[in-house]
Amino acid sequence: MTDFRTSLRVARLADVDGITDLHTAARTAYYQAGGVTDAELTSPEALADRRASWARAVGSDDRTVLCAERDGEIVGILSMGPPYDADVDPAMAGQLYQIHVRPGLWGHGIGGRLHAAFVRFLREEALSVGVLEAWDRNSRAQGFYARHGWRPDGRDRPGPGGGRYVRMRLAVGALERP
Incomplete structure (x- = not known):
């Protein structure tokens, strides 16, 4: 579903709350x-x-935070930048730190728009790989990322509630260009 009522913009410190x-x-x-x-x-x-x-992420020089906005309200957020893990080459990869969409608006295309912005970021930075971590008990996120071409890469770490954060990779070269 395409969401034409939602626009994306760079986050400002005034958006932190x-x-x-x-x-x-x-x-x-x-x-x-x-x-x-x-x-x-x-x-x-x-x-x-x-x-x-x-506040640190929005004010950071090496991170980008985008807000998805609809009718003047923030309805989604994306945070991205260089990879956290030392085994991921920052000359080749960028990290999708977080995508969040306001509950009640899931399935309305907002997350897809934010994801597309991350892929554009990778291409503009000439990066061929995206990495992210998804909580293994968040089946909605796991399914969203899988539909967008992400695959687990075998790395994980402890997460809340006895779960795990599973690292996933996206090969940008394999994706069709818009």
């Missing part, structure tokens, strides 16, 4: 579905940590 609220709502939905308790997700300390992390 809205970004944090959206991120909190999205992560609460998928982590609760995977068995993580509400107390672990919505504590004031966790919220303050998320806000500080987003």
Whole structure:
């Protein structure tokens, strides 16, 4: 589904509270579905940590944060930049740190627009590989990324609730150009 009412723009520091609220709502939905308790997700300390992390990301020189906006409201976010892991060559790969869409708007094409922006970022930076981590209990995210050509690469690390973060790769050269 194509969403013509949603526009993408670079995030500003003034967006950090809205970004944090959206991120909190999205992560609460998928982590609760995977068995993580509400107390672990919505504590004031966790919220303050998320806000500080987003402020750093928006103000960072090596990250890009985009907001998907509809009718003046932030309805999705994308964070991307260089890879975290030392075994991933930053001359070849970029990392999709996070895509979040406001619950209730899932399946409306917003995540697809944000994903397409990440692929454009890779191409503009002449990078041939994308990497990301997805929580193994988030079947919605796993399915979304698989539909967009991502595949697990065999690496994982501990995640919340006894789950794992699975690293996935996307070979950009294999994708059709728009």
